[in-house]
Amino acid sequence: MKPTNRFFVVVYYVLGFLLRIIHPTTVEGLEKLPKSGVLLCSNHSSNWDPVLLGTRLPVNYRLHAMAKEELFKNPVLGWIIRKLGAFPVSRGNNDIQSVKTAIQVLKSGDNLLIFLEGTVIRNGIGCADGLPAHAKSGAAMIGVRTGAKLVPVFVDGEKKLFHRTRIIFGDPYEPVYTGRHGTSEEMQKIADDILAAAYALGGQAVGGKPLCET
Template structure:
């Protein structure tokens, strides 16, 4: 296994310290994570989410993050992101290269974090502009084609400085589909289901109402 890079170790501890001060977290369900081959699927309500989730994983968990392409336009930031395992995806397009990178990460024995909603959902838990959040089928395609262990993850929606945020890792989700890769309808249902399971961990439905 490739050793951890010096920059990654530095960022993990230094950024982790800052995050623990600004946004302390409580975590549940780490025992549900497989040693490798996990596809982590959190709800997405804040730009802090990927940092808060990854920094609660063990330093040697080797997780890659699919991140929006816009973050990679500033070269110093792009360099830092790539050195901590992030790679860009063009939202709204069928980004084949991003899908290939995601598949290679899992098949190579590492883990992957993807937000099924594909964007930050700010206006209420599980809602955007008053409408229910919607999962992108790509997360299901990657999960099915790699045989990854799909893990729903809940992250509290409202982020307030110095207030604790809950992070809950759920039990593995088992996708159901026909044939080798399933139909497009089955992929969409799998994506919708795992997003619903992520919100359910926090006592929420996708539409934002409490269970």
């Protein structure tokens, strides 16, 4: 794999140090995480999730992440997060370019973080339009086409300053499908199964209580 860029290394250590103070984390299962060609499939409860995850993985883990395209409209922010390994995805559309980029990342031996729900899902007791957590099938399709190691990841939902957040890495998931690439129904089931496995790591069930989507 290519060496990690210096900009990433500086941000990793500076940001990691600050986050250990204001957003401390407890990490479980990191020792069994494969080193390359890994598709991390996580629930998504806060905008802090990619930052907390990225700074708790090894500095040389070569992590990339899909990020909503709106973040890249600011040229300065866009440049920074690209240097940190993110690339844009147009949510709600069939973004072929982002899928191609994701496939290239995994085939190169680097690792990729995808939030299975495609957006932030926050616990919202009493919210007017509660929506159950729902997995997007794109992650399963990318995993199957690249032969990536699919790993469910759970991140605690509530992020409070100076309170610990759990990050739990599960065992690699073995997808079951027919033919070369499987059917769309099989891809959806794989995505649903991985999301359920991610929530189960935190002792939760998918859609087990009211949720709000933002």
